[in-house]
Amino acid sequence: MFVSGAASARFQKVSMPPPPTSGRRAATSNMLNRPTVSVVRLRDELDAGALLLDVREAGERAVVALPGGEWVPVGDLRAGAAVAGVEPGVRVYVYCKTGGRSGEAVDLLRARGVDAVNVEGGILAWIEQVEPDLPTY
Numbered sequence: 761m762f763v764s765g766a767a768s769a770r771f772q773k774v775s776m777p778p779p780p781t782s783g784r785r786a787a788t789s790n791m792l793n794r795p796t797v798s799v800v801r802l803r804d805e806l807d808a809g810a811l812l813l814d815v816r817e818a819g820e821r822a823v824v825a826l827p828g829g830e831w832v833p834v835g836d837l838r839a840g841a842a843v844a845g846v847e848p849g850v851r852v853y854v855y856c857k858t859g860g861r862s863g864e865a866v867d868l869l870r871a872r873g874v875d876a877v878n879v880e881g882g883i884l885a886w887i888e889q890v891e892p893d894l895p896t897y
Contacts, residue, residue, distance in 0.1 A: 794863060794866055794867065794870075794878055795866070795876075795877045795878065796859075796877065796878045796879070796880045797853060797877050797878070797879055797880065798880050798885075799879060799880065799881060799885045799886045799889050799890050800889060800890065802853055802879055802886070803890050805853060806826075806828070806853075810851065810852075810853055811829065811830070811845060811846065811850065811851065811852045811853065812826060812828055812829030812830070812852070812853050812854075812855070813829055813830050813831070813832065813843060813846065813852050813853065813854045813855070813865070813876075814826065814829060814830070814831045814832075814855060814856070815831075815832060815833060815834040815837065815854060815855070815856050815861050815862050815865040816831075816833065816855075816856050816857060816861070816883075817833055818833070820857060820897065823895055823896075823897045824883060824887070824894050824895045824896065824897070825883075826855065826883065826886065830843050830844055830845065830846070834856070834861045834862075834864055834865045834868075837865050837868045837869070838864075838868065843869075846869065846874055847874065848872065848873030848874060849873070849874075849875060850874060850875060851875040851876075851877065852869065852874060852875070852876050852877070853876075853877050853879055854866050854869070854876050854877065854878055854879060855878075855879035855882050855883055855886070856882045856883070857882045857883055857884055857897075858881060858882040858884055858885075859878060859879065859880055859881050859882045859885075860882075862878050862879060862882060863878045866878045884896065
């Protein structure tokens with residue numbers, strides 16, 4: 761519904777439909793069971809040859825990225841994209857900027873049987889706690 765008259769130039773009241781249910785993130789109870797790793801522990805895991813997956817967008821990756829690993833934006837994972845070297849039973853550490861998108865990616869991968877682990881705090885935590893000289897955004 762819209763407000764008419766002079767006030768309509770400044771204020772409009774709009775009724776919004778409820779959000780769609782398809783493609784939504786997992787229920788809260790499922791999120792609580794999502795495995796995570798600290799960036800300090802991740803550093804040790806990477807030194808031992810762990811598999812890493814960046815789920816950020818290309819522009820973010822152009823600013824800064826952790827060395828090695830694979831790159832598949834979370835939107836591509838939502839669409840069913842495969843990740844090279846990632847298959848059921850293989851552990852992969854997943855990161856984004858702060859941990860939100862990587863958490864969603866972990867849920868998607870775990871639904872496929874992949875042993876996916878979310879990197880707490882994402883690349884910003886890595887920069888803050890492990891490599892403070894890296895660029896940030």
